Amino acid sequence: MKKSLTPLCKKLGYHFNDPSRILLALTHRSFGGQNNERLEFLGDSIVNFVIAEELFSRFQEAKEGQLSRLRARLVRGATLAEIAKEFGLGDYLRLGSGELKSGGFRRESILADALEAIIGAMYLDGGMEACRQCVLQWFESRLDQLTLEDTQKDPKTRLQEFLQSRQEALPQYDVISIEGEAHAQTFTIECNVSMLQDKTIGIGSSRRGAEQQAARKALEHLGVDKANG
Template structure:
Protein backbone atom coordinates (compact mmCIF):
# COMPACT_ATOMS: atom_id res chain seq x y z
CA UNK A 1 0.00 0.00 0.00
CA UNK A 2 1.33 3.45 -0.90
CA UNK A 3 2.31 6.03 1.68
CA UNK A 4 -0.84 8.04 2.65
CA UNK A 5 1.06 11.32 2.35
CA UNK A 6 2.18 10.38 -1.16
CA UNK A 7 -1.45 9.62 -2.07
CA UNK A 8 -2.48 12.94 -0.51
CA UNK A 9 0.14 14.67 -2.65
CA UNK A 10 -1.39 13.23 -5.79
CA UNK A 11 -4.83 14.43 -4.68
CA UNK A 12 -3.56 17.93 -3.87
CA UNK A 13 -1.25 18.22 -6.86
CA UNK A 14 1.53 19.05 -4.42
CA UNK A 15 4.30 16.90 -2.94
CA UNK A 16 5.44 17.83 0.56
CA UNK A 17 9.17 18.07 1.20
CA UNK A 18 8.41 17.88 4.92
CA UNK A 19 5.75 15.18 5.31
CA UNK A 20 5.36 15.94 9.00
CA UNK A 21 3.67 19.22 8.05
CA UNK A 22 1.05 17.34 6.05
CA UNK A 23 0.52 14.91 8.90
CA UNK A 24 0.05 17.78 11.35
CA UNK A 25 -2.39 19.53 9.02
CA UNK A 26 -4.59 16.42 9.06
CA UNK A 27 -4.49 15.95 12.85
CA UNK A 28 -7.62 17.11 14.65
CA UNK A 29 -7.47 18.51 18.18
CA UNK A 30 -9.27 15.40 19.43
CA UNK A 31 -5.92 13.63 19.00
CA UNK A 32 -4.20 15.82 21.57
CA UNK A 33 -2.22 19.01 22.02
CA UNK A 34 -0.25 18.56 18.80
CA UNK A 35 -2.91 19.32 16.22
CA UNK A 36 -3.75 21.42 13.16
CA UNK A 37 -5.26 24.49 14.84
CA UNK A 38 -2.22 26.76 14.35
CA UNK A 39 -1.88 25.69 10.71
CA UNK A 40 -5.59 26.33 10.26
CA UNK A 41 -5.13 29.89 11.57
CA UNK A 42 -2.30 30.48 9.12
CA UNK A 43 -4.12 28.88 6.19
CA UNK A 44 -7.26 30.92 6.82
CA UNK A 45 -5.31 34.18 6.49
CA UNK A 46 -3.50 33.04 3.35
CA UNK A 47 -6.69 31.81 1.72
CA UNK A 48 -8.50 35.07 2.37
CA UNK A 49 -5.63 37.04 0.84
CA UNK A 50 -5.25 34.86 -2.26
CA UNK A 51 -8.98 34.85 -2.99
CA UNK A 52 -9.22 38.61 -2.38
CA UNK A 53 -6.33 39.18 -4.80
CA UNK A 54 -7.92 36.91 -7.43
CA UNK A 55 -11.27 38.67 -7.14
CA UNK A 56 -9.62 42.11 -7.26
CA UNK A 57 -8.01 41.15 -10.59
CA UNK A 58 -11.07 39.39 -12.04
CA UNK A 59 -13.53 42.20 -11.32
CA UNK A 60 -11.70 45.55 -11.80
CA UNK A 61 -14.97 47.51 -11.71
CA UNK A 62 -16.46 45.83 -8.63
CA UNK A 63 -17.14 47.84 -5.49
CA UNK A 64 -15.65 46.86 -2.13
CA UNK A 65 -18.96 45.46 -0.89
CA UNK A 66 -19.32 43.26 -3.97
CA UNK A 67 -15.80 41.90 -3.58
CA UNK A 68 -16.38 41.23 0.11
CA UNK A 69 -19.57 39.26 -0.59
CA UNK A 70 -17.89 37.21 -3.30
CA UNK A 71 -14.94 36.42 -1.04
CA UNK A 72 -17.25 35.46 1.82
CA UNK A 73 -19.03 33.05 -0.49
CA UNK A 74 -15.76 31.40 -1.56
CA UNK A 75 -14.13 31.09 1.85
CA UNK A 76 -17.14 30.13 4.00
CA UNK A 77 -17.04 26.83 5.81
CA UNK A 78 -19.55 25.13 3.54
CA UNK A 79 -17.41 25.86 0.47
CA UNK A 80 -14.23 24.69 2.19
CA UNK A 81 -15.93 21.46 3.23
CA UNK A 82 -17.08 20.93 -0.37
CA UNK A 83 -13.51 21.37 -1.61
CA UNK A 84 -12.23 18.99 1.06
CA UNK A 85 -14.77 16.37 -0.01
CA UNK A 86 -13.80 16.79 -3.65
CA UNK A 87 -10.23 15.96 -2.58
CA UNK A 88 -11.37 13.07 -0.36
CA UNK A 89 -9.55 14.68 2.57
CA UNK A 90 -11.69 12.65 4.98
CA UNK A 91 -9.68 9.60 3.94
CA UNK A 92 -6.54 11.15 5.43
CA UNK A 93 -7.85 12.79 8.61
CA UNK A 94 -6.43 11.83 12.01
CA UNK A 95 -9.14 11.91 14.65
CA UNK A 96 -9.45 10.92 18.29
CA UNK A 97 -11.62 8.02 19.36
CA UNK A 98 -14.59 10.22 20.24
CA UNK A 99 -14.67 11.93 16.86
CA UNK A 100 -14.22 8.62 15.08
CA UNK A 101 -17.30 7.21 16.82
CA UNK A 102 -19.41 10.28 16.11
CA UNK A 103 -18.63 10.42 12.39
CA UNK A 104 -16.08 13.22 12.51
CA UNK A 105 -14.74 12.24 9.08
CA UNK A 106 -17.89 13.73 7.58
CA UNK A 107 -18.23 16.79 9.82
CA UNK A 108 -18.16 19.98 7.75
CA UNK A 109 -16.25 22.00 10.34
CA UNK A 110 -13.50 19.38 10.62
CA UNK A 111 -13.15 19.10 6.85
CA UNK A 112 -13.06 22.88 6.44
CA UNK A 113 -10.44 23.25 9.18
CA UNK A 114 -8.27 20.55 7.60
CA UNK A 115 -8.50 22.26 4.22
CA UNK A 116 -7.23 25.53 5.72
CA UNK A 117 -4.53 23.68 7.64
CA UNK A 118 -3.30 22.07 4.42
CA UNK A 119 -2.90 25.57 2.95
CA UNK A 120 -0.89 26.63 5.98
CA UNK A 121 1.27 23.51 5.69
CA UNK A 122 2.03 24.11 2.01
CA UNK A 123 2.99 27.70 2.78
CA UNK A 124 5.46 26.60 5.48
CA UNK A 125 6.76 23.82 3.23
CA UNK A 126 7.34 25.83 0.06
CA UNK A 127 6.43 29.50 0.46
CA UNK A 128 3.76 31.78 -0.89
CA UNK A 129 3.89 31.22 -4.64
CA UNK A 130 3.43 27.42 -4.66
CA UNK A 131 0.70 27.92 -2.06
CA UNK A 132 -1.05 30.54 -4.19
CA UNK A 133 -0.77 28.32 -7.28
CA UNK A 134 -2.47 25.40 -5.52
CA UNK A 135 -5.28 27.52 -4.09
CA UNK A 136 -6.05 29.03 -7.49
CA UNK A 137 -5.96 25.61 -9.15
CA UNK A 138 -8.42 24.19 -6.61
CA UNK A 139 -10.69 27.22 -6.91
CA UNK A 140 -10.46 27.76 -10.68
CA UNK A 141 -13.85 26.24 -11.61
CA UNK A 142 -15.57 28.30 -8.92
CA UNK A 143 -13.74 31.49 -9.90
CA UNK A 144 -14.59 30.92 -13.56
CA UNK A 145 -18.29 30.58 -12.72
CA UNK A 146 -18.48 33.79 -10.67
CA UNK A 147 -20.23 36.89 -11.94
CA UNK A 148 -21.14 40.14 -10.21
CA UNK A 149 -24.73 38.87 -10.18
CA UNK A 150 -23.55 36.63 -7.34
CA UNK A 151 -23.07 39.65 -5.09
CA UNK A 152 -26.74 40.17 -4.37
CA UNK A 153 -27.68 40.09 -0.71
CA UNK A 154 -29.02 36.87 0.74
CA UNK A 155 -32.82 36.27 0.82
CA UNK A 156 -33.21 36.94 4.57
CA UNK A 157 -31.52 40.32 4.24
CA UNK A 158 -33.51 41.25 1.14
CA UNK A 159 -36.79 40.23 2.78
CA UNK A 160 -36.01 42.27 5.90
CA UNK A 161 -35.07 45.33 3.85
CA UNK A 162 -38.19 44.96 1.69
CA UNK A 163 -40.43 44.87 4.77
CA UNK A 164 -38.59 47.75 6.44
CA UNK A 165 -39.04 49.88 3.32
CA UNK A 166 -42.78 49.35 3.69
CA UNK A 167 -42.74 49.84 7.45
CA UNK A 168 -44.08 46.34 7.90
CA UNK A 169 -43.38 44.03 10.81
CA UNK A 170 -40.18 42.00 10.45
CA UNK A 171 -40.49 38.31 9.50
CA UNK A 172 -40.68 35.59 12.11
CA UNK A 173 -39.03 32.22 11.55
CA UNK A 174 -40.43 29.09 13.18
CA UNK A 175 -38.68 25.73 13.30
CA UNK A 176 -41.33 23.17 12.32
CA UNK A 177 -39.35 19.95 12.51
CA UNK A 178 -35.93 18.35 12.13
CA UNK A 179 -35.51 15.01 10.39
CA UNK A 180 -32.59 12.63 9.96
CA UNK A 181 -29.52 11.52 11.90
CA UNK A 182 -27.20 14.05 13.53
CA UNK A 183 -24.73 13.97 10.62
CA UNK A 184 -27.43 14.32 7.93
CA UNK A 185 -30.25 16.43 9.35
CA UNK A 186 -32.92 18.26 7.39
CA UNK A 187 -34.49 21.37 8.93
CA UNK A 188 -37.95 22.67 8.07
CA UNK A 189 -38.81 26.34 8.66
CA UNK A 190 -41.92 28.48 8.26
CA UNK A 191 -41.49 32.20 7.62
CA UNK A 192 -44.37 34.35 8.89
CA UNK A 193 -44.72 37.67 7.06
CA UNK A 194 -47.34 40.26 7.98
CA UNK A 195 -47.99 41.12 4.32
CA UNK A 196 -48.81 37.49 3.46
CA UNK A 197 -51.87 35.52 4.57
CA UNK A 198 -50.00 32.21 4.88
CA UNK A 199 -46.44 31.39 6.02
CA UNK A 200 -43.77 30.53 3.47
CA UNK A 201 -41.81 27.34 3.96
CA UNK A 202 -38.23 26.30 3.38
CA UNK A 203 -35.96 23.38 4.17
CA UNK A 204 -32.23 22.76 4.22
CA UNK A 205 -29.34 20.87 5.77
CA UNK A 206 -28.93 23.59 8.41
CA UNK A 207 -31.36 25.90 10.16
CA UNK A 208 -29.68 28.89 8.53
CA UNK A 209 -30.12 27.45 5.03
CA UNK A 210 -33.74 26.50 5.73
CA UNK A 211 -34.45 30.06 6.89
CA UNK A 212 -32.83 31.46 3.73
CA UNK A 213 -34.99 29.20 1.57
CA UNK A 214 -38.13 30.17 3.49
CA UNK A 215 -37.26 33.85 3.03
CA UNK A 216 -36.73 33.26 -0.70
CA UNK A 217 -40.18 31.65 -0.90
CA UNK A 218 -41.67 34.68 0.91
CA UNK A 219 -40.02 37.06 -1.57
CA UNK A 220 -41.55 35.10 -4.45
CA UNK A 221 -44.97 35.21 -2.78
CA UNK A 222 -44.59 38.98 -2.41
CA UNK A 223 -43.79 39.29 -6.09
CA UNK A 224 -40.17 40.19 -5.43
CA UNK A 225 -37.44 38.38 -7.38
CA UNK A 226 -35.79 35.88 -5.03
Protein backbone atom coordinates in the same frame (compact mmCIF):
# COMPACT_ATOMS: atom_id res chain seq x y z
CA MET B 1 -0.74 7.13 10.31
CA LYS B 2 -1.06 3.90 8.38
CA LYS B 3 -2.60 5.30 5.21
CA SER B 4 -0.14 6.77 2.73
CA LEU B 5 -0.60 10.48 2.09
CA THR B 6 0.93 10.28 -1.39
CA PRO B 7 -2.44 9.94 -3.22
CA LEU B 8 -3.80 12.93 -1.29
CA CYS B 9 -0.77 15.05 -2.09
CA LYS B 10 -1.19 14.23 -5.78
CA LYS B 11 -4.80 15.40 -5.64
CA LEU B 12 -3.74 18.56 -3.82
CA GLY B 13 -1.06 19.21 -6.43
CA TYR B 14 1.62 19.75 -3.81
CA HIS B 15 4.49 17.65 -2.45
CA PHE B 16 5.42 18.47 1.13
CA ASN B 17 9.13 18.80 1.85
CA ASP B 18 8.26 18.15 5.49
CA PRO B 19 5.51 15.46 5.66
CA SER B 20 4.93 16.20 9.34
CA ARG B 21 3.23 19.45 8.34
CA ILE B 22 0.41 17.86 6.39
CA LEU B 23 0.07 15.19 9.07
CA LEU B 24 -0.47 17.93 11.64
CA ALA B 25 -2.93 19.68 9.30
CA LEU B 26 -5.03 16.51 9.22
CA THR B 27 -5.06 16.11 13.00
CA HIS B 28 -8.30 17.18 14.69
CA ARG B 29 -8.22 18.32 18.31
CA SER B 30 -10.20 15.21 19.31
CA PHE B 31 -7.17 13.09 18.38
CA GLY B 32 -5.21 14.42 21.35
CA GLY B 33 -1.85 16.16 21.55
CA GLN B 34 -0.92 18.70 18.90
CA ASN B 35 -3.70 19.51 16.45
CA ASN B 36 -4.44 21.59 13.35
CA GLU B 37 -6.11 24.61 14.98
CA ARG B 38 -3.10 26.93 14.68
CA LEU B 39 -2.56 25.93 11.04
CA GLU B 40 -6.27 26.48 10.42
CA PHE B 41 -5.94 30.05 11.76
CA LEU B 42 -3.07 30.70 9.37
CA GLY B 43 -4.74 29.03 6.38
CA ASP B 44 -7.96 30.98 6.90
CA SER B 45 -6.09 34.26 6.53
CA ILE B 46 -4.17 33.04 3.49
CA VAL B 47 -7.16 31.71 1.53
CA ASN B 48 -9.05 34.95 2.20
CA PHE B 49 -6.12 36.99 0.90
CA VAL B 50 -5.46 34.83 -2.18
CA ILE B 51 -9.12 34.83 -3.21
CA ALA B 52 -9.46 38.56 -2.48
CA GLU B 53 -6.41 39.32 -4.63
CA GLU B 54 -7.75 37.19 -7.50
CA LEU B 55 -11.21 38.79 -7.35
CA PHE B 56 -9.63 42.25 -7.26
CA SER B 57 -7.79 41.38 -10.47
CA ARG B 58 -10.70 39.69 -12.25
CA PHE B 59 -13.46 42.18 -11.43
CA GLN B 60 -11.86 45.56 -11.90
CA GLU B 61 -15.21 47.38 -12.07
CA ALA B 62 -16.60 45.79 -8.91
CA LYS B 63 -17.21 47.83 -5.78
CA GLU B 64 -15.89 46.86 -2.38
CA GLY B 65 -19.20 45.40 -1.23
CA GLN B 66 -19.49 43.27 -4.37
CA LEU B 67 -15.97 41.92 -3.93
CA SER B 68 -16.66 41.13 -0.28
CA ARG B 69 -19.79 39.16 -1.14
CA LEU B 70 -18.01 37.23 -3.90
CA ARG B 71 -15.20 36.34 -1.52
CA ALA B 72 -17.65 35.31 1.21
CA ARG B 73 -19.37 33.00 -1.25
CA LEU B 74 -16.10 31.30 -2.19
CA VAL B 75 -14.41 30.92 1.19
CA ARG B 76 -17.46 30.00 3.27
CA GLY B 77 -17.34 26.71 5.12
CA ALA B 78 -19.72 24.92 2.76
CA THR B 79 -17.53 25.64 -0.28
CA LEU B 80 -14.33 24.65 1.53
CA ALA B 81 -16.00 21.42 2.62
CA GLU B 82 -17.05 20.71 -0.98
CA ILE B 83 -13.44 21.05 -2.13
CA ALA B 84 -12.26 18.87 0.76
CA LYS B 85 -14.75 16.17 -0.28
CA GLU B 86 -13.48 16.35 -3.87
CA PHE B 87 -10.03 15.48 -2.50
CA GLY B 88 -11.45 12.68 -0.34
CA LEU B 89 -9.99 14.48 2.66
CA GLY B 90 -12.23 12.68 5.14
CA ASP B 91 -10.36 9.44 4.49
CA TYR B 92 -7.13 10.95 5.80
CA LEU B 93 -8.31 12.83 8.89
CA ARG B 94 -6.89 11.90 12.28
CA LEU B 95 -9.85 11.91 14.64
CA GLY B 96 -10.51 10.79 18.18
CA SER B 97 -12.68 7.72 18.74
CA GLY B 98 -15.72 9.83 19.59
CA GLU B 99 -15.56 11.82 16.36
CA LEU B 100 -14.94 8.66 14.36
CA LYS B 101 -18.05 7.01 15.78
CA SER B 102 -20.20 10.10 15.17
CA GLY B 103 -19.05 10.45 11.55
CA GLY B 104 -16.73 13.40 12.05
CA PHE B 105 -14.91 12.56 8.82
CA ARG B 106 -18.07 13.67 6.98
CA ARG B 107 -18.79 16.79 9.04
CA GLU B 108 -18.51 19.94 6.93
CA SER B 109 -16.95 22.08 9.66
CA ILE B 110 -14.17 19.55 10.31
CA LEU B 111 -13.47 19.12 6.59
CA ALA B 112 -13.39 22.89 5.98
CA ASP B 113 -11.09 23.46 8.95
CA ALA B 114 -8.73 20.72 7.78
CA LEU B 115 -8.53 22.23 4.30
CA GLU B 116 -7.63 25.61 5.79
CA ALA B 117 -5.03 23.89 7.94
CA ILE B 118 -3.52 22.28 4.83
CA ILE B 119 -3.27 25.72 3.22
CA GLY B 120 -1.43 26.97 6.30
CA ALA B 121 0.88 23.94 6.19
CA MET B 122 1.60 24.50 2.49
CA TYR B 123 2.53 28.12 3.16
CA LEU B 124 4.99 27.13 5.89
CA ASP B 125 6.42 24.32 3.76
CA GLY B 126 6.76 26.00 0.36
CA GLY B 127 6.09 29.71 0.67
CA MET B 128 3.37 32.03 -0.54
CA GLU B 129 3.71 31.56 -4.30
CA ALA B 130 3.44 27.77 -4.17
CA CYS B 131 0.49 28.12 -1.83
CA ARG B 132 -1.22 30.69 -4.09
CA GLN B 133 -0.88 28.48 -7.17
CA CYS B 134 -2.51 25.53 -5.43
CA VAL B 135 -5.36 27.53 -3.93
CA LEU B 136 -6.18 29.17 -7.28
CA GLN B 137 -6.10 25.79 -8.98
CA TRP B 138 -8.53 24.35 -6.41
CA PHE B 139 -10.93 27.28 -6.85
CA GLU B 140 -10.45 27.71 -10.61
CA SER B 141 -13.78 26.27 -11.78
CA ARG B 142 -15.70 28.18 -9.13
CA LEU B 143 -13.88 31.42 -9.94
CA ASP B 144 -14.64 30.98 -13.64
CA GLN B 145 -18.35 30.64 -12.91
CA LEU B 146 -18.61 33.89 -10.94
CA THR B 147 -20.27 37.01 -12.31
CA LEU B 148 -21.15 40.30 -10.66
CA GLU B 149 -24.75 39.06 -10.61
CA ASP B 150 -23.59 36.76 -7.81
CA THR B 151 -23.02 39.76 -5.52
CA GLN B 152 -26.69 40.17 -4.67
CA LYS B 153 -27.32 40.13 -0.93
CA ASP B 154 -28.54 36.89 0.61
CA PRO B 155 -32.32 36.25 0.80
CA LYS B 156 -32.65 36.88 4.55
CA THR B 157 -30.98 40.28 4.24
CA ARG B 158 -33.05 41.24 1.19
CA LEU B 159 -36.29 40.17 2.86
CA GLN B 160 -35.48 42.17 5.98
CA GLU B 161 -34.57 45.29 3.98
CA PHE B 162 -37.70 44.93 1.84
CA LEU B 163 -39.95 44.78 4.91
CA GLN B 164 -38.12 47.61 6.66
CA SER B 165 -38.52 49.84 3.60
CA ARG B 166 -42.28 49.35 3.93
CA GLN B 167 -42.27 49.75 7.72
CA GLU B 168 -43.49 46.19 8.16
CA ALA B 169 -42.59 43.85 11.02
CA LEU B 170 -39.44 41.79 10.60
CA PRO B 171 -39.86 38.13 9.54
CA GLN B 172 -40.03 35.47 12.22
CA TYR B 173 -38.21 32.16 11.76
CA ASP B 174 -39.31 29.11 13.73
CA VAL B 175 -37.76 25.64 13.82
CA ILE B 176 -40.41 23.09 12.88
CA SER B 177 -38.24 20.00 13.08
CA ILE B 178 -34.66 18.73 13.27
CA GLU B 179 -34.15 15.22 11.95
CA GLY B 180 -31.18 12.90 11.57
CA GLU B 181 -27.97 12.22 13.47
CA ALA B 182 -25.80 15.06 14.75
CA HIS B 183 -23.42 14.85 11.79
CA ALA B 184 -26.18 14.76 9.15
CA GLN B 185 -29.13 16.77 10.38
CA THR B 186 -31.98 18.17 8.30
CA PHE B 187 -33.63 21.38 9.49
CA THR B 188 -37.15 22.47 8.60
CA ILE B 189 -37.78 26.18 9.19
CA GLU B 190 -40.98 28.18 8.95
CA CYS B 191 -40.87 31.87 7.97
CA ASN B 192 -43.75 34.11 9.04
CA VAL B 193 -44.10 37.41 7.14
CA SER B 194 -46.91 39.81 8.06
CA MET B 195 -47.51 40.72 4.40
CA LEU B 196 -48.16 37.09 3.45
CA GLN B 197 -51.19 35.02 4.35
CA ASP B 198 -49.26 31.73 4.30
CA LYS B 199 -45.98 30.90 5.97
CA THR B 200 -43.09 29.69 3.82
CA ILE B 201 -41.04 26.59 4.55
CA GLY B 202 -37.30 26.04 4.09
CA ILE B 203 -35.40 22.76 4.41
CA GLY B 204 -31.61 22.48 4.64
CA SER B 205 -28.63 20.73 6.21
CA SER B 206 -28.13 23.72 8.52
CA ARG B 207 -30.48 26.11 10.27
CA ARG B 208 -29.04 29.03 8.33
CA GLY B 209 -29.50 27.26 5.00
CA ALA B 210 -33.12 26.40 5.80
CA GLU B 211 -33.82 29.99 6.87
CA GLN B 212 -32.32 31.31 3.63
CA GLN B 213 -34.52 28.99 1.59
CA ALA B 214 -37.65 30.04 3.51
CA ALA B 215 -36.71 33.72 3.02
CA ARG B 216 -36.17 33.15 -0.70
CA LYS B 217 -39.64 31.63 -1.04
CA ALA B 218 -41.12 34.58 0.85
CA LEU B 219 -39.43 36.99 -1.57
CA GLU B 220 -40.89 35.03 -4.48
CA HIS B 221 -44.41 35.21 -3.01
CA LEU B 222 -43.96 38.94 -2.44
CA GLY B 223 -42.94 39.37 -6.07
CA VAL B 224 -39.46 40.61 -5.18
CA ASP B 225 -37.71 37.59 -6.72
CA LYS B 226 -38.67 35.67 -9.83
CA ALA B 227 -40.24 32.31 -9.21
CA ASN B 228 -37.12 30.48 -10.40
CA GLY B 229 -35.35 31.86 -7.29
